[in-house]
Every structure is written in C-alpha cells, then in structure tokens.
Amino acid sequence: MATRKGTTVYLYELAWILPSFAIPVGMLVALVVTAFGAGIHLPGLERRIDPTKVAETPPFDKPGLVELAPGRYEVRMTAQIWSFAPREIRVPAGSTVRFWVTSKDVVHGLLIPKANVNLMLLPGQVAFAEARFDTPGEYLMMCHEYCGIAHHTMAGTVIVEARR
Amino acid sequence: MTRSEDRLTAAFLLVALVALFGGVLTGFFQAIEHAGVDVYPSTPIVKSYYHSLTLHGVLNVLVWTTFFICGFVPFLTTRALGTRLARPGLAWLTFWLMLGGLLLAAIPLVGNAATVMFTFYPPLKAHWAFYVGLTLVVVGTWLVTLNLALTWRAWRRQHPGERTPLAAFMGLVTFAMWTLASLGLAAEMLVMLIPWSLGLIAGTDALLGRALFWFTGHPIVYFWLLPAYMSWYTLAPRQAGGKLFSDPLARTSFILFLVLSTPLGFHHQYTDPGIQIGWKLVHAFLTFAVFFPSLLTFFNVVASLESGARARGGRGWVAWVARLPWGDPSLAAQVLAMLLFAFGGIGGLINASYNLNLIVHNTAWIVGHLHLTVGTAVTLTFMGVSYWLVPYLAGRALWSRRLALVQVWSWFVGMIVFSNTLHRLGLMGMPRRTMIGAAPYVLPEWKALLPLVGIGGTLLFLSSVLFFLNLVLTLVVSRAPAPAVPAFAEALSGPDHAPAILDRWRPWLALAVVLIAIAYGPTLVRLALTTPFNTPGLRVW
Numbered sequence: 001m002a003t004r005k006g007t008t009v010y011l012y013e014l015a016w017i018l019p020s021f022a023i024p025v026g027m028l029v030a031l032v033v034t035a036f037g038a039g040i041h042l043p044g045l046e047r048r049i050d051p052t053k054v055a056e057t058p059p060f061d062k063p064g065l066v067e068l069a070p071g072r073y074e075v076r077m078t079a080q081i082w083s084f085a086p087r088e089i090r091v092p093a094g095s096t097v098r099f100w101v102t103s104k105d106v107v108h109g110l111l112i113p114k115a116n117v118n119l120m121l122l123p124g125q126v127a128f129a130e131a132r133f134d135t136p137g138e139y140l141m142m143c144h145e146y147c148g149i150a151h152h153t154m155a156g157t158v159i160v161e162a163r164r
Numbered sequence: 165m166t167r168s169e170d171r172l173t174a175a176f177l178l179v180a181l182v183a184l185f186g187g188v189l190t191g192f193f194q195a196i197e198h199a200g201v202d203v204y205p206s207t208p209i210v211k212s213y214y215h216s217l218t219l220h221g222v223l224n225v226l227v228w229t230t231f232f233i234c235g236f237v238p239f240l241t242t243r244a245l246g247t248r249l250a251r252p253g254l255a256w257l258t259f260w261l262m263l264g265g266l267l268l269a270a271i272p273l274v275g276n277a278a279t280v281m282f283t284f285y286p287p288l289k290a291h292w293a294f295y296v297g298l299t300l301v302v303v304g305t306w307l308v309t310l311n312l313a314l315t316w317r318a319w320r321r322q323h324p325g326e327r328t329p330l331a332a333f334m335g336l337v338t339f340a341m342w343t344l345a346s347l348g349l350a351a352e353m354l355v356m357l358i359p360w361s362l363g364l365i366a367g368t369d370a371l372l373g374r375a376l377f378w379f380t381g382h383p384i385v386y387f388w389l390l391p392a393y394m395s396w397y398t399l400a401p402r403q404a405g406g407k408l409f410s411d412p413l414a415r416t417s418f419i420l421f422l423v424l425s426t427p428l429g430f431h432h433q434y435t436d437p438g439i440q441i442g443w444k445l446v447h448a449f450l451t452f453a454v455f456f457p458s459l460l461t462f463f464n465v466v467a468s469l470e471s472g473a474r475a476r477g478g479r480g481w482v483a484w485v486a487r488l489p490w491g492d493p494s495l496a497a498q499v500l501a502m503l504l505f506a507f508g509g510i511g512g513l514i515n516a517s518y519n520l521n522l523i524v525h526n527t528a529w530i531v532g533h534l535h536l537t538v539g540t541a542v543t544l545t546f547m548g549v550s551y552w553l554v555p556y557l558a559g560r561a562l563w564s565r566r567l568a569l570v571q572v573w574s575w576f577v578g579m580i581v582f583s584n585t586l587h588r589l590g591l592m593g594m595p596r597r598t599m600i601g602a603a604p605y606v607l608p609e610w611k612a613l614l615p616l617v618g619i620g621g622t623l624l625f626l627s628s629v630l631f632f633l634n635l636v637l638t639l640v641v642s643r644a645p646a647p648a649v650p651a652f653a654e655a656l657s658g659p660d661h662a663p664a665i666l667d668r669w670r671p672w673l674a675l676a677v678v679l680i681a682i683a684y685g686p687t688l689v690r691l692a693l694t695t696p697f698n699t700p701g702l703r704v705w
Contacts, residue, residue: 012409012467013413020456043438045438116522116523120374124698125438128437151214
C-alpha cells in the first residue's frame with residue numbers, strides 16, 4: 001500500500017471518491033429538508049382491518065364523504081374489483097380532504113396525479129393520505145396496481161367546485 | 165466445445181435466448197397496444213393484455229436474466245481461476261433442476277392460470293405449479309453459488325496467499341449477494357404462497373407478501389447488473405484497447421454491493437400502509453448509500469475506456485470517445501448500455517427519494533426506468549457478450565459484424581424513444597401495468613405521446629429480430645472459425661494494491677447480515693407476529 005500513495009491512479013481515485021461520497025450525502029440532506037419542510041406525508045402504521053369484513057367495519061360500512069369542519073373533509077373509501085366507492089367526490093375549491101381507504105379483495109392503488117395522492121391499497125390495511133384541492137376542475141383518480149382483467153376501467157373523479 | 169463447462173454455458177444460454185424472444189415478442193404487442201393497435205383478439209396463446217404483460221415480465225426480467233447469468237458467470241469465473249468447476253455433475257443437475265422448474269412454472273404461465281405479473285402479489289392467486297416452478301429455479305441458483313464456492317475453495321488450496329482474480333472475485337460476490345437476498349422470496353414462497361396455493365392454508369397477507377417480495381425484488385436488480393459490471397470491468401477495458409483503471413476500487417465497489425444491496429427494499433413500498441415512516445426513511449438512506457459504489461463503478465469503467473481510447477490516439481476531455489473501437493459490436497453494445505444506464509441511475513435516485521416517489525410510484529415512469537436498467541444496462545450488455553460468447557461456443561465466427569452494429573444502435577435509439585416517452589407519460593400521471601388503449605380516462609396530453617411508445621417498442625422489437633437472426637445465421641450459415649474469447653484486462657493499479665481484507669468473506673457477509681437485520685428485522689418480526697393470514701385468494705383475470 002505504501003508504494004501506492006502518490007501514484008496518479010491513487011490521486012485520481014481520491015479526487016473522485018470524495019465527491020462521490022459528498023454527492024449522495026448532500027442529496028440526502030436535501031431530501032430530508034424538503035420532505036419534512038414541505039410536510040409530505042407518507043402512509044405509516046395506520047391500522048389493520050379484516051379484509052373479509054370491510055362492509056361491516058366502521059367507517060367503511062358507510063363509504064362516502066363527510067364534512068368535518070368548513071373546508072375540511074374526510075372520505076371513507078373502499079376499493080374493490082373494479083371500482084372505487086364512492087366513485088365521485090365533490091368538494092369546494094380550497095378544501096382539504098383526508099382519504100381513508102382500504103381494499104375489499106386484491107391489491108389496488110389510488111393515484112390522483114394532480115393532487116399528489118399516491119397510495120397502495122392492500123387488503124387488511126387501512127391507508128391514509130391528505131390532499132388540498134385549490135384549483136377548481138376535475139381530478140382524475142385511478143387504480144395504479146394491476147388488479148385483474150378490467151384493471152384499466154377502475155377510476156373515479158374528484159370534482160372541485162369553484163366557490164361562489 | 166470441449167469443456168463440459170462450455171456445454172453447460174451453451175445450455176443455459178439457449179434457454180435464456182428462447183425466453184428473451186418470447187419476452188420481446190409480447191413486449192412488442194404491449195407497446196403497440198399503447199399506440200392503439202390491439203392485437204390480442206387475434207393472437208394465439210396470448211389471451212389478454214395482462215396475460216401478455218405477465219409473460220413479458222416473467223420471461224424477460226426473471227428467466228432471460230437468471231439463465232444468462234447462471235451460464236455466463238460460472239464460465240467467466242472458472243476461466244479467471246484457470247480451473248474447472250469443482251462439481252460438474254452438480255452443475256448439470258442444477259441446469260436440469262432449473263429447466264424443470266421453469267417448464268413447471270411455464271404450464272400455468274402460458275395457460276393463463278398465472279396472470280399475476282412477475283411480482284405475483286397475493287391475494288392474486290396463481291396455480292401452485294407457478295410458485296413451485298419458480299422456487300425450483302431459485303434453488304438452482306443456490307446450487308450455482310455452492311458450486312462456485314467449492315470451486316474457489318479448491319483453487320484457494322492450490323494457490324495459498326494469491327489474490328483471487330478479479331473476474332472470479334466478482335462472480336463469487338454476485339452469487340453470495342444473491343443467495344442472501346433471495347431468502348426473502350424463498351420465505352414468501354415456502355411459508356405463504358406454496359402452502360396457500362396447494363390449499364394447505366386458507367389465507368395470505370398482502371403486506372407481508374410485498375415486504376418479503378421486495379426484500380429480494382430490489383437486490384435482484386443488482387443480481388442482473390453485477391454480471392454486466394463483470395464484463396464492463398474485466399473484459400471491456402481490453403476490448404477497448406486499454407487497461408482497467410483500478411482493481412482495488414473495483415473490488416471495493418463489489419464488496420459494497422454485497423453489503424448494501426439488500427437492506428433497502430422498502431423504497432418500493434413508500435406508499436404502502438402498515439410500515440413505519442421511520443423505517444422507510446432508513447431504507448431511503450441505505451438506497452442513497454448504494455449510489456456510492458455505483459459512482460465508483462461509473463468512474464472506474466469510464467476511466468478504463470478512456471485509457472483504451474487514448475492508447476488508440478484519442479485526445480481531449482470528451483473527444484477521446486470517438487477513438488473507441490466502435491466497429492466492435494460487443495464493445496459498442498456495452499458502451500451504449502453504459503451511456504443509457506447513467507440516466508437509469510439518476511432516475512433510480514429519483515425513485516428512491518422519499519418525497520419525489522409520490523409523483524412517480526407505479527406510473528409509466530417506472531416502466532421507463534426499468535427498461536433503462538434491466539432492458540438496456542443488462543440486456544444490451546448481455547447482447548454484446550453474446551456477440552463473442554455464442555460464436556465461441558458454436559465454434560464459428562459471428563455471421564455479420566455490420567448487422568450486429570445496426571442491431572446495437574437500433575436498440576439504443578429505440579430505447580431512447582421508448583423510455584423517454586414512458587418517463588414523460590409517468591410524470592403526466594399515466595399508470596403502469598394498465599391496458600391504456602382500452603382505458604376510459606386517457607388524457608389528451610397522454611394521447612399525443614402514446615404513438616411514440618409504439619414506435620420505440622417496434623424499433624426495439626426489430627432490433628431484437630436482427631439479434632436473433634445474426635445468432636441463428638452464425639449457427640447455421642457461418643463457416644469461418646470462431647475468434648478467441650476476449651482476454652481479461654490488465655489493471656493500471658493491480659490487485660496487489662488492494663487491501664487484503666477485501667479478499668475475506670466472513671466479515672463482509674456478517675456485515676451484510678447485520679445491516680439486513682437492522683433494516684428489516686423489527687418490521688418483519690412485527691409482521692410475522694401480528695399478521696392474521698386471513699386474506700382469501702382470488703383469480704380475477
């Protein structure tokens with residue numbers, strides 16, 4: 001090893017290794033700062049549910065939209081082959097919506113691209129996401145995990161209405 | 165073909181190439197489906213878009229890669245050691261076991277009884293033969309590990325104190341890493357999927373299934389990549405007319421891959437409920453850590469190519485690239501694979517980013533990414549390897565170098581069109597694994613780009629046809645004798661410069677196990693203790 005120090009190869013290696021180490025570390029710092037600074041929420045440990053008894057288990061026995069406070073909504077949603085219930089959600093612009101979702105059968109997904117909602121829906125698990133809908137319009141929501149032969153028909157809409 | 169090892173390699177390659185053909189054909193159908201041409205009503209065997217997609221995934225990412233690797237890596241490892249395999253009989257048993265497993269899995273796969281994608285997430289329930297067959301293939305890969313380890317041990321007895329030759333070292337690391345990483349998949353198969361599909365247990369669990377799958381599902385990418393790296397490190401520098409820049413740095417990066425490849429699978433499950441956010445963040449950290457050996461590889465391989473180009477009269481900071489021997493299709497394939505892999509690596513960091521993942525998870529972006537990594541870095545490199553390996557095994561020169569060059573470049577161009585379009589569609593929110601041509605919700609901005617998916621996919625398919633044509637004509641028509649196998653590259657900074665600890669196995673394997681235990685232990689133990697296994701299986705295709 002002693003003879004190796006000072007050789008050209010060694011110097012080039014050092015000149016590369018140091019930034020190679022610094023770059024991922026720098027990106028990690030940026031990641032942590034933006035993830036938590038921007039308040040991005042990933043699903044964590046929510047709770048289990050018996051996947052064969054979703055229809056009897058509150059709050060999924062009554063799927064739908066609930067207004068918690070002015071401008072604050074909660075939607076209790078089930079995913080099943082090949083639909084979401086409810087299929088359509090209507091909220092006024094500027095609303096915050098909390099999604100509580102579970103699957104009644106196979107693995108599904110919930111993707112609302114324009115609201116940054118991206119969830120895996122697993123039978124046996126309750127998934128949670130929160131999104132704010134400021135701009136009026138129709139937001140497409142889709143299942144984004146293969147769930148059988150008609151997977152591509154599994155979709156719905158969030159309709160955000162302009163406030164008068 | 166005199167050596168038994170050569171015949172063995174040829175057998176593995178034959179299976180791999182047949183699988184590749186099935187995979188690219190179904191892939192072509194899917195690409196044109198996105199462009200509005202639905203061929204499935206008129207195809208024999210292939211029943212639906214999703215049947216096709218499952219065939220494409222299983223044949224290309226599981227079978228083509230694994231069988232090619234089990235043929236290529238022992239070939240290179242034994243040549244580097246200058247020995248034979250320690251147990252030739254075991255090696256043939258391994259081949260027949262893997263082929264038997266593959267055929268068993270193929271019955272339900274081809275018969276539309278296992279249309280569950282190559283990820284087979286429960287509670288989608290395939291026929292038991294699918295799970296049992298794939299498990300036998302995995303067991304076969306463990307026997308390859310055993311054979312390589314015994315071969316190395318025999319070599320070590322005869323060569324005490326010598327450094328393990330670099331290619332052999334890399335082959336051993338690849339299979340050691342894979343064997344450790346495949347334990348997750350093995351557990352999923354043996355504890356859940358096989359007994360469940362046989363009717364021995366009533367239910368399964370989606371979250372535990374996904375956690376065990378991705379335990380193996382991310383490092384499997386390194387299992388595909390590291391053999392491509394073996395070629396980039398130990399053969400490509402010499403093919404380029406140069407030397408490997410740094411042997412110690414190459415060994416260091418492989419040891420880091422051994423240690424870091426596995427404890428990071430939760431970055432595929434950021435959007436899964438039921439896994440604590442803290443552990444997801446730990447896996448994000450470790451994914452960024454594995455970027456470090458990737459950067460080392462990037463530097464070392466490019467510096468090696470540069471040494472070749474400069475020896476051939478290359479000048480300047482970048483202009484030397486033109487002086488690489490671009491007329492050699494084997495090297496051209498590998499250099500183009502590296503070029504696109506740079507973008508695959510950057511995309512991978514975006515996927516692994518805890519926050520950006522919310523935008524791309526399960527969208528077409530991921531498909532674009534996977535086609536840069538396994539579809540180009542791995543597949544195009546293996547095609548480049550095939551351009552010398554198949555002629556060598558057949559004892560005949562490649563039928564046409566020019567056709568091979570056209571093939572390599574058309575793959576490169578086709579992949580740029582295909583992959584770039586899918587990345588963009590993903591950013592526009594188009595989901596992956598979805599029969600887009602029949603979806604009722606296609607947005608106008610997707611519609612504008614979808615024809616490019618068809619064009620890129622068609623170019624890739626035509627390129628693969630040229631590849632197979634060239635190999636078939638090599639076997640049937642070519643009469644010129646085969647050129648020699650590429651020699652291993654010498655190193656500017658040789659193995660004597662590498663710290664001796666890099667040649668020891670136990671500390672690194674122990675470190676890998678400890679990291680896996682830390683990153684996965686608490687979550688897997690919690691899931692094992694609390695999972696009720698009450699989700700019934702469904703066949704919904």
